[in-house]
Amino acid sequence: MRHSIRQAKVKADETDKKRARPRLRGVGAFVFALMILAGGVGLFTHPATPLAPAWNPLQPLRIDDPLTPLTGWKLSRAANDPAQCLAALDGHAAARAMPDFTVSDQCHIQTRVDLSRVGRAQLTPVETRCAIALRLAMWERHSVQPAAQQHLGSAVDVINHIGSYNCRAMRTADGTSTSMSTHATAAAIDISGFALANGTKITLIDDWQGDTANARFLRALRDGACQFFRLTLSPDYNALHADHFHLQSRGWGLCR
Template sequence: MGRWLLLAGLLIIGGSLIGVWRGWLDVPPQWNPWAPLDVQATPNWLTGYKLMRLRSDPALCEQALGSSGLRVSPQADSPDAKCPLIGALRVQGGGVGLSSSFLASCPLAVAFALFERHTLQPAAQQVYSQPVARVDHLGSFACRNVYNRENGALSRHASADALDIAGFRLADGRAISVLRDWPKQNQDAQFLRQVRDGACEAFSVVLSPDYNAAHRNHFHVDVGRWSVCR
């Protein structure tokens, strides 16, 4: 009996998914796995799947980017370069300012916008009762191997899929630094840990000073195919 109930449940779920995919069932976009990601909408259990789809679907990523509020400019493709970039964007800011613009793949740009809206600013309001005005970073695109090794795999930075975040500046001018404030036991350290943990909902990889000494002064975030949060 139990097996038949399980089978019936699976058939109902499968039929419902087919109905949504075919357009026979009308559901809100945030609950439709095949609808474009809306960066402004509250994340749910489908958000990770929608972010994953952006990696292999440039048109879908462009739709998601349209809801991000980011100011971006397209960059010329460099297919023949040592580290080729196709469809790269220069992110110039949005809801939050930047210490400088940075190059990003479309999936990285969307993930950054999702992180800023649903993790960074809520954490700042909770801890400091004010927003973050600027994100300070160490750069994104760099044509190099992991840890700058002579041999080995290319870094996610080599495809503009990664960003190194060094700190934040609040609306009142107060600066929070990963290098200076992570080791402390205070409000700033609490904020940084909250931001690190929440970033794992938007990015597939988040590496903090807890990972190793190479990350003592920044959070490495990327949209690669591996999943690490530490």
């Protein structure tokens, strides 16, 4: 009788232990996850973290950081935040913040800046949105200057444009649209050519066609712009763009 009671007690203890193991495993997994999470946050936030700023999602966009898979996300976040946008441009562009400009609900410039330089490249002063200035600065740093050195052996000193803000309807191959252009809110800029430090002048209307060094340079710039702008149109798109790149800070990702 006593033996049977002892056996029953042993079985009950074993059953209780088995029931406790999943709970213990769950608690252990939870504690382990907390430790990993704490270590991960520390990796991002610790002052002595070995993680480079370009790879740290908690660090803001810096124009001179190398490109990483996080760059596009950081760029979008900064472009949509006026304070982050201006902070990123500081030291990398001549962009003077201005009060917002409003003509109507359809025609205005929010987060307006007066832009006259991105990187080392000068521009005729243009009033545009901070997001356009920031995307131009990224393009100049990571596409324009490297492509100029690769294809032409010289730096770009001037980026020529034909404007950003223009309160007008969209132009299409079939005529004027009923929709407003992104230029009506300065959410785009049109780039027409470049002047190099060695004196070379390049325009899209004269140099896009063919397999010359100038043409390869311009095509590299078009492809590079697609990394930093939400919509990029070149002479390959249609005749309306034969003389310029249309670079837009909002859109559906068209690159042509």
